[in-house]
Amino acid sequence: MSKAALADGLCHALSTSRLRAASSWRNPGIASLNRQWNLPIHHARALQADAPQANDEPFRKQLKDEARRKRQAVRSTVKDGTFRSSVGKEKDARLAKWTLTVGLEIHAQLNTEQKLFSTAKSSENGEPNTNVSVFDLAFPGSQPELQKATLIPALRAALGLSCKINRESRFDRKHYYYQDQPAGYQITQYYKPFAIDGRVTLYDHDGIAIEDGHSVDIAIKQVQLEQDTAKTNLQPPSTAFLDFNRVGHPLIEIITHPQIHHVQTASACVRKIQAILQAVNALTTGMEHGGLRADVNVSVSPQGSENLGQRTEIKNLSSFKAVEDAIVAERARQIAVLEAGGVIAGETRGWTLSSTETRKLRGKEGEVDYRYMPDPDIPPLFISEDLVNHLGTSLPVLPDSTLADLTTNSGLTYKDAKTLLSLDDGERLDYFDEVRFSCTSKRVSSHEPWPALDKMVGNWVLHELGGHFNAASTPFTPSRVPAESMVDILASLHQNRITGTTAKRLLAMVFDGDKRAIDIIIRDEKLNLDRLSREEYILMARNLILENRDKVHQIQQKRQMGKFKWFVGEMMKQGKGNVEASKAEAILKELLGLD
């Protein structure tokens, strides 16, 4: 029998069988195949790659660390009701006798045009010592002039952290001598800060320690306004080169209550606070670029003890990893001292990236007495309720809400949602929203559940489009592939007018500068999907099966699924762009008797 005759026979047989089988959709095999046939075509899973992002190294590291810890947690065993990780059993036994307590003091540079008490520009770009006023250099007789616009990002930050805003707050002087502080004191808000009693909630997806469960609330004691110091470049042995551009730049200091008890939770807290500040446009830049620094207070106390131990302060940690490593090192040091019968001295310690132990910066001998006093030159600050209300109601959506929306309503994974949130200063997320909204409003598919569509948009905006920008090493702009073009490509794909491979090709063409409308490109380049019928799929599949009996054997008997993928690939090759991967898979599964 010729192939054509076979095909005809199949066609006839299948069409009659289809008529007969109208009532047999209840037959699970055929029904599932039918369902599969109607699913939107996602681009081949095998080709979906996780595009590495150029400048979110720390975030990718966080995701990797989380994945590793989850794997370790799975490996741990429950014995006598206590968790024991299979890694470092001895170390854990020792640590289990002590409770760690950590408090954070985070300094964040506010996003303002001018400094806190002078009209000098707050920009750090440009020539050294150009954005400096007489007051910044503490010339005798110079007076502070509060730049009220500073309150806008400051209040937004405090509101983002759910703080209560004090109507009246005051400024104090904190005295100490250092070459980066011309006045000999820093203006801060020690006695009466402008915001108090806030909180930040950390969830397991924020990367908190497994021991902290699903979520943990960290209370924030206060948020206060203060000045930044100059940039010092130390040349050994004792020369310092000073750039005063940064002196007087507004900072907020966020002080948490000592409620953190696990190392990963501490770094997760810093990360979360940074994310919130970025979302409300309060930060100039992130920790990676020096816009945010953390001081950490660490103490240990015997397990079960009511009182906290003596704390030490580790200053100027400038990365999330440094926060974790410094706490681990300091905890180990304190436990070693206490177990040897010693006593912890309340001192300030420092940490450098390649260290294994914190080192003492200032001890009791040189202990600094800051001699806090109210600054008599600065009148009290009065913040009106209408300003607080205005900024509160117009506050941008916070990361937790966006994350919930993206994962629940748009069906993205936590990983993808967080990536989307953190890329390109929010521009990637805006682009995603535009494309998604257009897809929805264009009624691309009126009977399709939205989550499926959003997931596709998410994949394409994050991985496909992201991959192009990465390969080209250029920063993301929403105009390179206009939202409309992206919508057209995805619509065509979704309506099965083109295959996944073609869609990717179209994206590449538009990215590289093709300005034609998508429909025109499809028509001119003849990229339309010639829909193969089910019969043609079956024919192709059967031929392949007949010609490769040994591979079939390996799949059916030995479950070597790699060979199965080979069949799919072969069909796609033979189909020359007209074979859809998911349909090929479905047919092959049916014919090979796989589930």
Next chain:
Amino acid sequence: MFEKPSWSVKSLFESDKSSAAMPAITQKQLHHLLRLSALPLPASEVQEAKMIKDLKSQLKFVQAIQQVDTEDVEPLQSIRDETKEAEMENEITVRTLQKDIDKEEVVGRRGRIRRRTDVPAAATDKRMKDWDPLAQAPKKLGRLFVVDTAKD
């Protein structure tokens, strides 16, 4: 009647209580205070003894001041207008910051705020236009101040 003064501040420096009531000031304390104030340590024993004596009488003065009953009195931080009217005049409202709020725009569909790109940056303060911060620097390198931190 006003020919002879009836009272002098000097009286507050004189002890009317026995000096045993006051703890001695140690050399360590004196040096600590001098370091905090970035003042040079005494050059000789005589000078140090004089410093401690002066400090003691100043502390007697402080003690006399501390005799005043300040129960329920808020400390004065500065002499300024503390009336309600002054407070309302100085409070920061939406109107106070309207110009700066107008320099921002909302983008995207989630209320994201950023500074508008079409608004020019704030003008440089006229008072600083012709002033070079480095003009008074005793030592500089290019546009950087140079400080010898060993000279403490």
